[in-house]
Amino acid sequence: MTESRWDVLDWRRQVADLYRAVRAEQDVAEAHRRWVAGRERLLRTHPASPVPVGERASYDGPRVAPYDEAFRFVVPVDRSVPPQRREARTATDGVVPLERVGRLELPGLGGLDVWWVAVYGGGIFVPLKDATSGRQTYGGGRYVLDTVKGADLGGTPDALVVDLNFAYPPSCAYDEAWACPLPGPGNTLTGAVPVGELSPA
Template identity: 65%
Template sequence: MNRLDVLDWRRRVAALYARVRELDPAAGHAVWVAGREELFATHPAGPLLPADRERFTGLPVAAYDPALRFEVPVEPAAPLRREAVTGTDGTVVFERVGAVALPGVGTLDVWWLDQYGGGLFVPLKDPGPGYGGGRYVLDTVKGADLGSTGRGLVVDLNFAYPPSCAYDPVWACPLPPPGNVVDVAVRAGELAGPWGTP
């Protein structure tokens, strides 16, 4: 894997999410699952270790649940700065720009990656069957962006996925801080599976 491979991965992820935004949510979810599985199985910048790629048969993803898709305003929240020290990216700085209230689930902080280019970041940690270190719902820097509607930011927990460090320890990933931890088990999105997840 080289940097041009990573660039291509990010372009493909951004294109995948652009396609998802054109479709109704359930159809978009099916396209997302198939697209991620193809990338994991074939792309040189995919996060699977070589041995895991050889035995890869698909990602463990829950069936689409429309009750876990929200279009919500980003509500004000007290300013907060968070620095995540990573082994691969140095210190990554986040600024809290607000929060989203997800009925029946809880409230999640919305972060701005305060680095070159910037972007929104919404991680999630729950006691359900997802990756124990938490999952990402939005990471617009890397193309994981479900967009907005007239009602607000699209936060669809069916698109939650583990960060790359769940599959390969060479990656260092910011994990959800306390404001992104909920008590409700979120049985949606990509769940814990045999591909390097605990």
């Protein structure tokens, strides 16, 4: 990890711009194509990319499964769940407190906890681990929503957009120097989610 704070700021701005374009696109498959292209460009060329500097010249880009609308959900957040608190150690943000603020039920797949990143500014965080983890996808799991970092697919607490085609591995999947919050039991599905970004080649 050799990126500067200004590089990280620019990375987050570009990620936020990318997701803004995704939310504005009415054709979900086209939105996904834009996301794949934008994420590939950032991973391959940006100074704050989690891909190690020495590997970027030979990096072929992320492997992403074809879009499957069956894995796109617009679901309410159950905000009546009992509160929980976790503390996650990260490489860039120190110890990050996470507070459970709800739970999503994804038809045919199961439930995922919704976390609030309880630091300055805050944000919604929904990580995911499933039957593909450690096989087709990163063993530590993937992120679906991380609004602090700009990964926001839109919606409201009554109709939150949770599109698993946009699941992506955290930075530690690319470089062990990173420390990332990973999914716990409440964010683990027994079934497979074969869409989204797959394991780095």
